[in-house]
Amino acid sequence: MMDTPIAAMQPRRTLVLHRSSRLAPPMAVGGHGVWLVEQGGREVLDASGGAAVSCLGHQHPRIVAAIQAQAGKLCYAHTSFFTSEPAEALADELVGDAPGGLCQAYFVSGGSEAVEAALKLARQYFVEIGQTQRSHIVARRQSYHGNTLGALAAGGNAWRRAPYAPLLSPAFSHVSPAFAYREQRADEDEAGFVARLAAELEAEFQRLGPDTVAAFIAEPVVGATAGCVTAPAGYFQAVRAICDRHGALLILDEVMSGMGRTGTRHAWEQEGVAPNIQAVAKGLGGGYQPIGAVLVSERIVAAIEAGSGAFQHGHTYLAHPIACAAALEVQRVIREDRLLDNVIAMGGRLEEKLVERFGNHRHVGDIRGRGLFRAIELVADRATRDPFDPALQLNARIRKEAFARGLACYPSGGTADGRCGDHVLLAPPYIVSPAEVDLIVDRLGEAV
Numbered sequence: 001m002m003d004t005p006i007a008a009m010q011p012r013r014t015l016v017l018h019r020s021s022r023l024a025p026p027m028a029v030g031g032h033g034v035w036l037v038e039q040g041g042r043e044v045l046d047a048s049g050g051a052a053v054s055c056l057g058h059q060h061p062r063i064v065a066a067i068q069a070q071a072g073k074l075c076y077a078h079t080s081f082f083t084s085e086p087a088e089a090l091a092d093e094l095v096g097d098a099p100g101g102l103c104q105a106y107f108v109s110g111g112s113e114a115v116e117a118a119l120k121l122a123r124q125y126f127v128e129i130g131q132t133q134r135s136h137i138v139a140r141r142q143s144y145h146g147n148t149l150g151a152l153a154a155g156g157n158a159w160r161r162a163p164y165a166p167l168l169s170p171a172f173s174h175v176s177p178a179f180a181y182r183e184q185r186a187d188e189d190e191a192g193f194v195a196r197l198a199a200e201l202e203a204e205f206q207r208l209g210p211d212t213v214a215a216f217i218a219e220p221v222v223g224a225t226a227g228c229v230t231a232p233a234g235y236f237q238a239v240r241a242i243c244d245r246h247g248a249l250l251i252l253d254e255v256m257s258g259m260g261r262t263g264t265r266h267a268w269e270q271e272g273v274a275p276n277i278q279a280v281a282k283g284l285g286g287g288y289q290p291i292g293a294v295l296v297s298e299r300i301v302a303a304i305e306a307g308s309g310a311f312q313h314g315h316t317y318l319a320h321p322i323a324c325a326a327a328l329e330v331q332r333v334i335r336e337d338r339l340l341d342n343v344i345a346m347g348g349r350l351e352e353k354l355v356e357r358f359g360n361h362r363h364v365g366d367i368r369g370r371g372l373f374r375a376i377e378l379v380a381d382r383a384t385r386d387p388f389d390p391a392l393q394l395n396a397r398i399r400k401e402a403f404a405r406g407l408a409c410y411p412s413g414g415t416a417d418g419r420c421g422d423h424v425l426l427a428p429p430y431i432v433s434p435a436e437v438d439l440i441v442d443r444l445g446e447a448v
């Protein structure tokens, strides 16, 4: 059978299930650095970083070579019988120095799987130590933890949850997000805001029965549901204290905000607290292979070791050798090329340029984020912070205008439960240059 030439292929057989838009997408055929190349040759500046995964940009020669080398050596070996060199080396890279007490890694294929594993680990931990009554998970509204049923139940995105609500476990409940622009009252300062959020969380523990709560789960910097929302100072310390007081675990979902995106490998390093369980994905493999991981603290590992001896969970592709080899090389490049320095420097420049361009814009209410994880929030009225009518789909229209100008912005955009307005989110690769940062803001400016 003859191969169909690429030029003749229409993206029809994936269209309905892969895309929410009814427009036929262009075909991506290549990439280099921060640029994606379309069929026909047009180049698009990828300020979306893929899905905030492509931290090294596209077709990085070292990662391509690492994948090729591993594919020539070993592609698959069942994890019931074998471990592999790349899996062990990657675990060593991530938890070899036990950051924050996290001492073991469990590799899966993406963010949702990592969150599922984190939730089940928390539950299994309490079963192992005989606290079987601990089954509640407290999460936050306007959060995103993934699309599988457990992760979706943890998430607080009303729009995503709605069609599947009957399938979502009632073990999950939700408290207010630490979203100062939307939730902090005019008559309270930052400390007062944090105290109110802490009181609400404490009250939720009391409502459920503090000894029935297994874990609290949160994104250190909220990504796609709210647009790069950082927590106010002291918030995560207050959360950690409440979990500790009641013997519950803290799970941090760093799928989007982790692995360097905010300027430190883990976003929690900037909060002064460490989680008991952490989910990572996206930047872990840089988009070169599907991979996620759960990083787990000594206390949980020890309980499983002393108890049943194994995590009762598994996937066919866990610790896939090629995925682990790619992720290991991604992490080595980030370290050896000192790319977190560039995340901080270019993140600062991006913020500066966004403020320069949009700081006085009557429809930009907030410019926020950390590192190369930034968003602008669009408002109908700066003074009242009223959002635009969601029916306008302003963020989608801006993204479309930007794309027409050769700029890809992350496809997210608030209005999830009517509490936040539209936003445009930027998550460019860590290798972005000053000139490319300026071009991102120029093109976004034209689009807005």
Ligand code: PMP
Binding pocket: 110, 111, 112, 113, 115, 144, 145, 146, 147, 219, 223, 224, 253, 254, 255, 256, 257, 281, 282
């Ligand atoms: N958690 C967070 C914070 C995320 O941003 C995402 C993906 N956007 C996920 C979990 C789910 O990851 P995945 O899409 O790889 O399943």
